Amino acid sequence: MRAASAFYGNEADEHNVNSRYTVESVQLLGESEAHLPRALRYELKKLIGDKFHPSTLEDLAGRIRKELRARSVVQKLERGSDPNQVRVVLEVSYIKHRVDAAPTHLVYHSRQGMSGDAMATVEGFKIGVVTSADDSVERYSGMIAGYEKALMNDRVRLGFQFEAYHQQWNSNTLVALKDAPDVPGEYRNRLVYTPEMTLELMPGLTWQTGVRMTNFQKQFPAARTESANSMINTLRYQKAWEDAGFGRQTLNADYSLRAATSLLASDYAYARQQWALNYLFEQGKNQVSAGFSGGTISGKAPLFDRFVLGNTTTLRGWDKYAIAPLGGNRMFYGSVEFRHRSHLAAFYDTGAVWDGGRTMEVRHSAGIGVRSPNFFCFVAFPIKEGRLEPQLMTGVSF
Numbered sequence: 001m002r003a004a005s006a007f008y009g010n011e012a013d014e015h016n017v018n019s020r021y022t023v024e025s026v027q028l029l030g031e032s033e034a035h036l037p038r039a040l041r042y043e044l045k046k047l048i049g050d051k052f053h054p055s056t057l058e059d060l061a062g063r064i065r066k067e068l069r070a071r072s073v074v075q076k077l078e079r080g081s082d083p084n085q086v087r088v089v090l091e092v093s094y095i096k097h098r099v100d101a102a103p104t105h106l107v108y109h110s111r112q113g114m115s116g117d118a119m120a121t122v123e124g125f126k127i128g129v130v131t132s133a134d135d136s137v138e139r140y141s142g143m144i145a146g147y148e149k150a151l152m153n154d155r156v157r158l159g160f161q162f163e164a165y166h167q168q169w170n171s172n173t174l175v176a177l178k179d180a181p182d183v184p185g186e187y188r189n190r191l192v193y194t195p196e197m198t199l200e201l202m203p204g205l206t207w208q209t210g211v212r213m214t215n216f217q218k219q220f221p222a223a224r225t226e227s228a229n230s231m232i233n234t235l236r237y238q239k240a241w242e243d244a245g246f247g248r249q250t251l252n253a254d255y256s257l258r259a260a261t262s263l264l265a266s267d268y269a270y271a272r273q274q275w276a277l278n279y280l281f282e283q284g285k286n287q288v289s290a291g292f293s294g295g296t297i298s299g300k301a302p303l304f305d306r307f308v309l310g311n312t313t314t315l316r317g318w319d320k321y322a323i324a325p326l327g328g329n330r331m332f333y334g335s336v337e338f339r340h341r342s343h344l345a346a347f348y349d350t351g352a353v354w355d356g357g358r359t360m361e362v363r364h365s366a367g368i369g370v371r372s373p374n375f376f377c378f379v380a381f382p383i384k385e386g387r388l389e390p391q392l393m394t395g396v397s398f
Helices: 011-020 038-047 054-068 171-178
Strands: 022-029 072-079 085-093 100-109 113-122 125-132 139-151 156-168 187-202 205-218 224-243 247-260 270-283 286-299 330-339 344-354 363-372 375-383 391-397
Touching (some): 038 054, 113 139
Antiparallel strands (some): 072 085, 139 156, 187 205, 247 270, 270 286, 330 344, 375 391
């Protein structure tokens, strides 16, 4: 089906369509964008702010159908908020009871080992396994199961997710806990129940809200089950635009709040806030990206909710157990990365993670390597006195 003819007329008008109409938004129905490879998600976002080209849209629809093994990807256009803008809708449909299974990502850190997950989805249901030492104080391994339902042309999504993890602890963390009686101790396993709802408030702006119920079995001084039950809220904003002769720019911003309270029968009371801002500039095949994030926790949070730096995405080159083996309740992080058209890349990171009332130590790192939409490999160096201790980090996304 010709996308242009569905809304504006025949193919003879294609030149006028291209020169007149701008893409206001792109929406994927029948499937979550999270199930697309990063490269395809990126190309969908690049459409926003560009002139409408039917051939480009048809090519993307075909690649999405092939990647998702869908029966069809139907292209639809809707009138935008401005007479010169259109909204693009790609509606994915499957053969009934289609099962999709594939690893979603694998990453390796020379000090912290391998992390990754694999998921299977069918008719809105998902189930998968995960092992990760990359984004928390501990290494956790276990399973994830959930269900998501899209309503109102995907402007509302209702979901429920269950997670069950077993923990492994680094020796540096266990030693540090002995000298930190104010930090909640280690636990053997963790169960998480999360009902949530996502609303599209306006093009580019979404609000995710729900409840996260976490039960975990403490090991000391005696085995017992505790809970950290919290309200969760996340605002996300994305905008992309392009100036003729200058380049393309993309801005992503989000704010999240987890508030654990006794009103939800929680044994812990704390508020965890985090901010993140990322900017990408592209000219030709060269890219410069810059990002900043910060966070604060008021109250006493369990180890799984404390901030960490020093992994494959933050303060690259540092080992998180050398920086803060217990994580921290304060954090800031900044990064700048340049990527050349040949996929060569170089970065500079800076940041700190600490506990309020204690001395903050800012650290720096730099590295070089290669990056493509689905792969990265970096050699990163912590900037400090003494000998160089390079770290190898690599990862692949599917």
